[in-house]
Amino acid sequence: MNLLLDSINELFAPATAAFALAAIGLNFHFGLTGLLNMGHAGFMLLGMYGYAISTSRGAPIWLALVIAIVVAALFGLLLGWPTLKLRGDYLAIATISAAELVRYLGRSNTLQSLTGGSTGIRGNDFKFTFEELSPLPDENITFLFWTRHGSLSSSWWLVIVAWVAVALFALLYWQLARSPWGRVLKGIREDEDAVRALGKNVYSYKMQALVLGGVIGALGGVLWALGGSVQPDSMGRPTTFWIWTLLLLGGAATVLGPIVGSMIFWMSLVLIKGLASAFIPSSVLSPVEIEPFSLVLVGITLMCLVIFRPQGILGNKRELAFND
Amino acid sequence: MTDAFASVPHEPGAPKPDPIVTAKNVHRHFGGLTAVDVEHFEVQRHQITALIGPNGAGKSTFFNLLTGFDKPQTGEWMFNGHSLVGTSPAKIARAGKVRTFQLTKALNRMTVLENMRLGAAQQSGENFFRALVPGTWKKQESEITDKAEVLLKRFKLWEKRDDYAGSLSGGQRKLLEMARALMSDPEMIMLDEPMAGVNPALTESLLDHIVELKDEGKTILFVEHDMHMVRRISDWVVVMAEGKIIAEGPPQTVMSNPAVQDAYLGAHHDTDLSEDAS
Amino acid sequence: MTNRVDRRVLLRALVVLVVAAAAFVVLTAMGSPALAAGTDTAVTHAVAGSGEAAAHATQAGTIIHAEAAAPAEPGDNRVVQQLVNGLVFGLLLALASVGLSLIYGTTGLSNFAHGEQVSLGALLCFFFTTPQPVSLPLLPFEFTIGLPLFPAAIAAIAVAAGTGWLQDKFLWSPLRRRRVSIVQQMIVSIGLSLAMLNFIQWWFGAERQRLTTSIDERIDMGLFSIGISTLWSVAISLVCLGGVAYFLMRTRTGRATRAVSDNPALASASGIRVDKVVRLVWMMATGLAAVGGILLALYDNAAAFDVGARLLLLMFAAVTLGGLGHPFGALVGSLVIGVAVEMSTLWVGTDLKYAVALGILILVLLVRPQGILGRAERVG
Numbered sequence: 001m002n003l004l005l006d007s008i009n010e011l012f013a014p015a016t017a018a019f020a021l022a023a024i025g026l027n028f029h030f031g032l033t034g035l036l037n038m039g040h041a042g043f044m045l046l047g048m049y050g051y052a053i054s055t056s057r058g059a060p061i062w063l064a065l066v067i068a069i070v071v072a073a074l075f076g077l078l079l080g081w082p083t084l085k086l087r088g089d090y091l092a093i094a095t096i097s098a099a100e101l102v103r104y105l106g107r108s109n110t111l112q113s114l115t116g117g118s119t120g121i122r123g124n125d126f127k128f129t130f131e132e133l134s135p136l137p138d139e140n141i142t143f144l145f146w147t148r149h150g151s152l153s154s155s156w157w158l159v160i161v162a163w164v165a166v167a168l169f170a171l172l173y174w175q176l177a178r179s180p181w182g183r184v185l186k187g188i189r190e191d192e193d194a195v196r197a198l199g200k201n202v203y204s205y206k207m208q209a210l211v212l213g214g215v216i217g218a219l220g221g222v223l224w225a226l227g228g229s230v231q232p233d234s235m236g237r238p239t240t241f242w243i244w245t246l247l248l249l250g251g252a253a254t255v256l257g258p259i260v261g262s263m264i265f266w267m268s269l270v271l272i273k274g275l276a277s278a279f280i281p282s283s284v285l286s287p288v289e290i291e292p293f294s295l296v297l298v299g300i301t302l303m304c305l306v307i308f309r310p311q312g313i314l315g316n317k318r319e320l321a322f323n324d
Numbered sequence: 325m326t327d328a329f330a331s332v333p334h335e336p337g338a339p340k341p342d343p344i345v346t347a348k349n350v351h352r353h354f355g356g357l358t359a360v361d362v363e364h365f366e367v368q369r370h371q372i373t374a375l376i377g378p379n380g381a382g383k384s385t386f387f388n389l390l391t392g393f394d395k396p397q398t399g400e401w402m403f404n405g406h407s408l409v410g411t412s413p414a415k416i417a418r419a420g421k422v423r424t425f426q427l428t429k430a431l432n433r434m435t436v437l438e439n440m441r442l443g444a445a446q447q448s449g450e451n452f453f454r455a456l457v458p459g460t461w462k463k464q465e466s467e468i469t470d471k472a473e474v475l476l477k478r479f480k481l482w483e484k485r486d487d488y489a490g491s492l493s494g495g496q497r498k499l500l501e502m503a504r505a506l507m508s509d510p511e512m513i514m515l516d517e518p519m520a521g522v523n524p525a526l527t528e529s530l531l532d533h534i535v536e537l538k539d540e541g542k543t544i545l546f547v548e549h550d551m552h553m554v555r556r557i558s559d560w561v562v563v564m565a566e567g568k569i570i571a572e573g574p575p576q577t578v579m580s581n582p583a584v585q586d587a588y589l590g591a592h593h594d595t596d597l598s599e600d601a602s
Numbered sequence: 603m604t605n606r607v608d609r610r611v612l613l614r615a616l617v618v619l620v621v622a623a624a625a626f627v628v629l630t631a632m633g634s635p636a637l638a639a640g641t642d643t644a645v646t647h648a649v650a651g652s653g654e655a656a657a658h659a660t661q662a663g664t665i666i667h668a669e670a671a672a673p674a675e676p677g678d679n680r681v682v683q684q685l686v687n688g689l690v691f692g693l694l695l696a697l698a699s700v701g702l703s704l705i706y707g708t709t710g711l712s713n714f715a716h717g718e719q720v721s722l723g724a725l726l727c728f729f730f731t732t733p734q735p736v737s738l739p740l741l742p743f744e745f746t747i748g749l750p751l752f753p754a755a756i757a758a759i760a761v762a763a764g765t766g767w768l769q770d771k772f773l774w775s776p777l778r779r780r781r782v783s784i785v786q787q788m789i790v791s792i793g794l795s796l797a798m799l800n801f802i803q804w805w806f807g808a809e810r811q812r813l814t815t816s817i818d819e820r821i822d823m824g825l826f827s828i829g830i831s832t833l834w835s836v837a838i839s840l841v842c843l844g845g846v847a848y849f850l851m852r853t854r855t856g857r858a859t860r861a862v863s864d865n866p867a868l869a870s871a872s873g874i875r876v877d878k879v880v881r882l883v884w885m886m887a888t889g890l891a892a893v894g895g896i897l898l899a900l901y902d903n904a905a906a907f908d909v910g911a912r913l914l915l916l917m918f919a920a921v922t923l924g925g926l927g928h929p930f931g932a933l934v935g936s937l938v939i940g941v942a943v944e945m946s947t948l949w950v951g952t953d954l955k956y957a958v959a960l961g962i963l964i965l966v967l968l969v970r971p972q973g974i975l976g977r978a979e980r981v982g
Binding site for chain 3: 036038082083086088089090092093094096097098100101104105107108109110118237238241244245248281283284285288289291292293295296297298299300301302303304305306307310
């Protein structure tokens, strides 16, 4: 029973919303435009740094958000400029490298006073501007079965803001995907040269998609940071791969796919860990082994999804997520 | 022979009375291999010009150069009097010169109607910020849809409008690609092997469509292997071999040119050059 | 055309470089107040394997030499020492990159799970050689193998090559037969890497494991010093790489492999059994990755579950630098990356040395995406 409540709690946890938002960003890249961005965690990390560093230096919340957005947009421009003209797998290698580059720089001693090196930035250093805005009481609140603090850290306040943000950006995706703009992106996903032959500036559209998706990813990073802290190593390659997994799980190129995918992903992780520790004796699977065990399942899920059901749970069978 | 070509000599690189496309000294090589080496080339306005030649003659490369999809080492080429050197394929298309592809590029996971709408030029909703406000593009969108409807009916694809383009047959895709190219009202259409992979039932209607386009005042340049089609619809034939233009002339006479027969027999024994158009 | 670089491309690269450098300088300047305090901690990050202390660039760009760890080091010419370290590291890296490049060449797949093959090799060797009791995942009992290092390494390489065979037989070959697109295959390899990474962690834990407890004796060569077992590693990797070169250039199957790399359809039409060649390439690649993993584990004194994952991007950098799909390019690229990584510690912190390699990779993609030895074909 507790396990069930825990996993339902995970459904609407801020982390789930943060990943859903990041996945919406990736959906602009991959689902709509077909860009193989394998460095999404880099965008998220930059958003986190942009927000946390500017807040800890006294910036008001709106400025911190603007800085997070600008940093991610600049990163997208810098990254897309040379690589969007290359074949898809080059973009994958370039993005994954650039994201790791950001992480290495962030955790290096050289930038310690700015980024806090490998320990990162403590939550208390940057969360206060957000928490001060909370209209909820400053105490633990129990809603049905679940208790969270009203406004501190992983609070009800954050839950509300995070899901409102997710809903807004899902609406944005819905609106853009059915607009002529989204139609051009879909055309690019299908065949760049055909779209070029129809007189569209493919490079510019790819850049717009890369920057927009990257900015949304950065906002997802900010949500993630507001629920915990800024920790460069939590935004390594595995994070990017998780976002890919949950996007493909929910269904790329769908409006609700990233959200459903994120919910199922996080809930299953809690369920698997809970069930494993409840039913598998610790002589077979010790507590420290449960985490890697569940992530092995994530990897296998990703493989099976791509092979057997590339359209995901919500995807249209004919509008597959991959080119032939 | 069509009147427009009355004064044109039957020789490689012959100047035309009213050229829409002019190319000079276009040279493209890959490594040490020369793919295209064209001294002079002109396409007459409002006519159907065929570009033929044996395999590996450089037709497709030349085609890509003219449409901006490939860049030559040297040379200049003009469209409607404007130089196109260094111009991107998208700009060339916007200037009114639209192409299709040998391997059809129907956008498989989009519906036939969406394919058509994408072909329209100047839909302001393709701008990111306007896309956010449907009011700014809804009206235009319905105009575009009306236009697509007319074209789809003409190309007999209207019943398929809500199907994914990937589900169409090879010939239907060719038709869709041609119809899509017409959405932007181009002055000139460049068809890369329009008959490749089309079943015989559709061949005739495809040919009729191309002739119709000419009657509407469009200029057509196409690359083709199929001699039957070349004889049937082209007004002027340009023959390439080993990257160079070796002969030009009306379809009835160019085939009897010894240089053309040499080029074809050297590389392509099975092509029947003598058979008359049916 | 092969040697001409588009001026616009160069310009683009230059601007990106300048922007990146400016950003770095600005960030460094902003981070400088902590640098004085940070230097102490930074210095204790010893350069792996060499016992050299790290030098740090200050905001002014001057270099502080911090001779902390090895005052007895006779060769105090750090440039030469780092060059030698870099060449050694590059040579070991090449073992892994050549396999990655061979797979790319014959199948077109950018295999993101190749890093895990390196970790697997190293930790399998640990599994066979450690005198402590070991266990298998999901099996609730422990046992001791404790083979001597050399037979353990052979066993590890054999098992690793076996995983290559299994993978191709049950995963990649069916995917190719179903004509699954290359992008899809790439994402499958990402899933595989995620699964293998965590499987290895589950099996061996997160700690760094030592393959041997003996301490490497260092020989003074005047300008630099080098460990005896490192020399052995260099010799072994040279033999392996020589073997690959001989195989590719002189044997029938090797020539078939190169033919498949050039043009699979043509190779298949001319009677080469592409699937056989690809299976062999998978076994070779995973086997070589295991050799590389074991030698790197010896060179670094220990290996953890994520050692390969850290190296994966260096391998990609090396392979891209040399030209995707060119095995000899991968060798050259690895040496360049190895030297760049080790030499960079003369100017930037050791914790940034991998970042340097990634910077080079991005730069290469800007200027010459086809790599040093690659043909100037269209990649975009």
